[in-house]
Amino acid sequence: MTTDAAPLGRCPECGRSVPSGWALIEYERANGEQGVFAECPSCESVIRPE
Ligand SMILES: [Zn+2]
DSSP states (O other): OOOTTSOOEEOTTTOOEEOGGGEEEEEEOTTSOEEEEEEOTTTOOEEOOO
């Protein structure tokens, strides 16, 4: 399934939806899930989308 157009999640700082194109780094969490760091287009912070 392709989720290219789906947003990464919400910014924990300002609550804005973060588009997939703003992802910076993907990593693997301790529990094996894929995590991602992204730059928030609204507050310009590096955040982990929720
Ligand atoms: Zn934000």
